[in-house]
Amino acid sequence: MSFRMDTALHPPLDPNRSGMLQVGQGHQIYWEEAGDPAGVPLVILHGGPGGGINPYYRQLFDPKNWRAILFEQRGCGRSTPHGRLQANDTQALVGDMEALRQALGIDRWVVLGGSWGSTLGLVYAETHPDRCLGLVVTGIFLARQEDSDWWWHGARKIFPDVWQSLHDFIPPAERGDLRGAYLTRILDDNPSVHEPALRAMLTYETQILDVWTNWPRLDGLLRSDNLGPMGRLYAHYDHNRYFLRENQIIEDAGRLKDVRGWIVQGRYDCCTPPSGAYDLSKAWPARLRIMPCAAHAWNDPVLSMGVAEALTDIAANVRSAG
Numbered sequence: 001m002s003f004r005m006d007t008a009l010h011p012p013l014d015p016n017r018s019g020m021l022q023v024g025q026g027h028q029i030y031w032e033e034a035g036d037p038a039g040v041p042l043v044i045l046h047g048g049p050g051g052g053i054n055p056y057y058r059q060l061f062d063p064k065n066w067r068a069i070l071f072e073q074r075g076c077g078r079s080t081p082h083g084r085l086q087a088n089d090t091q092a093l094v095g096d097m098e099a100l101r102q103a104l105g106i107d108r109w110v111v112l113g114g115s116w117g118s119t120l121g122l123v124y125a126e127t128h129p130d131r132c133l134g135l136v137v138t139g140i141f142l143a144r145q146e147d148s149d150w151w152w153h154g155a156r157k158i159f160p161d162v163w164q165s166l167h168d169f170i171p172p173a174e175r176g177d178l179r180g181a182y183l184t185r186i187l188d189d190n191p192s193v194h195e196p197a198l199r200a201m202l203t204y205e206t207q208i209l210d211v212w213t214n215w216p217r218l219d220g221l222l223r224s225d226n227l228g229p230m231g232r233l234y235a236h237y238d239h240n241r242y243f244l245r246e247n248q249i250i251e252d253a254g255r256l257k258d259v260r261g262w263i264v265q266g267r268y269d270c271c272t273p274p275s276g277a278y279d280l281s282k283a284w285p286a287r288l289r290i291m292p293c294a295a296h297a298w299n300d301p302v303l304s305m306g307v308a309e310a311l312t313d314i315a316a317n318v319r320s321a322g
Contacts, residue, residue, distance in 0.1 A: 007301040008308035009059040015070075021103055023074070023096045025087035030078035031071040031100055035063040040133070040315050041109035043069045043097065045117030047139070049242075050233030052077030052226075056299050060112070060307055065315055069109070071100055073120075075233050083229025085236045090243040094124045101131065108133045110314055112307070114298050115139040115272060119242060119249070122280075125259055126252040134314035135261040135286070138303060139269055139296045140277040142249050143242040147276060152179045155208050155270050162207045169200040179238070186235040191228060198231040208270040210295040253283035260317055261286030262310035266294035266303050287313075 018032035032053070035042075044057050052072045061068050072079045074088045074096065097120075101109060110133045113121030118137035125132045141147055156163035167175060174181040185197035199222055206218040221227060237243070263286050265277035274290055281288040289309070294302035 007299075008304040009056060009299065009301075010062060011059065012055065013058040013063055015058070020078075020080075021071075021096075021100055023092075023099050025092070026081065027074045027084065027087060027092075027096075028080045029071050029074060029096055029100070031069060031104075033067065033069055033104070034058045035061060035066045035068045037067055039063075039065050039067040040318050041069065041106045042066045042311075043071075043101070043109050043111055045111065045113035045121050046070075046072065046076070047115035047117050048076065048230070048234060049073070049116050049237040050076060050230035051116070054299075060298060060304065061311055066311070069100065069104060069106070071096075075229065077226075082226075083232055085232065088233070088236065089240070090120065090123055090237075093120055094127050097124050098128065098131070107131075110134040110136070110311070110318070112136045112311070113138075115141055115296065116237075118272075119143050119244075122249050122256075123244070126249070126255045129255050129259050132259045133318050135256070135259050136264065136307065136310040136314065137261070137280075138264045138266075138298065138307060139272045140263060140265060140280055141272045142247075142276045142280065143244050144247055144250075144276075147272070148179065148238070148241075150273060151271065154273075158270055159208050162204055166200060166204040169197070183235045183239050186231045187239065194228060194231060198227055201231075205271065210297055210300060211268055211293065214297075250279060250283045253280070256284045256286075259284075259286075260314055262306075262313065263288045264303065264306035264310055265290050266296055266300060267292050268294065269296045271296045 013034050015032035015034045020028045022028050053070050073093050075084045108131050111121045119141050121137055125135045170181045182197055182201055186194050188194050202221055207213050263277050263281055265274050267290050289306045291302045291306045294300050
């Protein structure tokens with residue numbers, strides 16, 4: 001079942017240029033630029049960990065107003081070595097953003113991140129608030145224990161049938177630590193061990209991600225050569241609690257006091273529920289917009305409207321500031 005709704009997404013857009021940046025420790029990251037080279041600089045952070053650039057990300061912004069920079073995080077997409085876990089952590093990704101900003105000759109930029117990209121965007125902005133013209137985050141994931149608990153257990157309250165399949169995949173003796181059982185399997189080098197676990201986990205995630213289940217997305221993921229590397233990167237970060245101390249983002253939110261921000265959250269996002277966005281709004285004086293009938297992904301027609309409103313507001317503020 002589906003329905004049609006007007007969308008805030010702009011027409012498809014090709015990059016103006018792209019390249020690879022050496023960031024040290026054996027890693028190179030892929031980057032691309034789209035829009036107006038004289039526009040307001042905007043860096044767009046993909047989700048995951050382990051995701052990559054989706055072409056529709058270039059439809060989130062008005063190309064007449066923005067100079068958009070997109071990059072694929074260490075080990076992701078076209079970045080090399082593909083799927084590498086060594087020297088791959090949150091602090092390294094923050095450093096890569098700074099290296100990319102400097103390499104492209106950008107003094108300050110607006111940061112847009114969704115899902116895991118919201119986590120990375122928040123940590124970057126708390127580390128380098130002086131480099132942020134603005135910050136827009138969606139599908140807020142704060143990487144706290146309670147956020148992990150929700151994903152692995154809490155969503156059962158809304159998706160009991162879907163969660164049961166996630167649960168039943170694991171042998172009864174290991175079900176007391178569902179997260180640990182999955183991460184151990186996904187980090188196993190043997191495809192006969194990690195691929196079935198990834199299939200079970202992604203089937204669960206896909207059904208709690210959006211208001212309408214995106215089965216073609218799941219089919220594409222399961223057929224992709226990127227399935228193993230993507231899953232291992234996700235498990236690497238989750239196993240290490242995203243390389244953040246408990247409640248770090250909220251505790252450090254005072255560093256964002258001078259950063260103009262928007263928190264755009266889908267009311268029916270069951271992957272990263274609105275409680276995280278609400279908690280963040282209490283620690284950071286950003287504008288909170290909980291979008292009705294919206295879920296998690298940027299191509300959700302309602303969520304994209306919130307993103308468009310946020311970017312319009314921040315661009316106007318940047319221009320008025322001179």
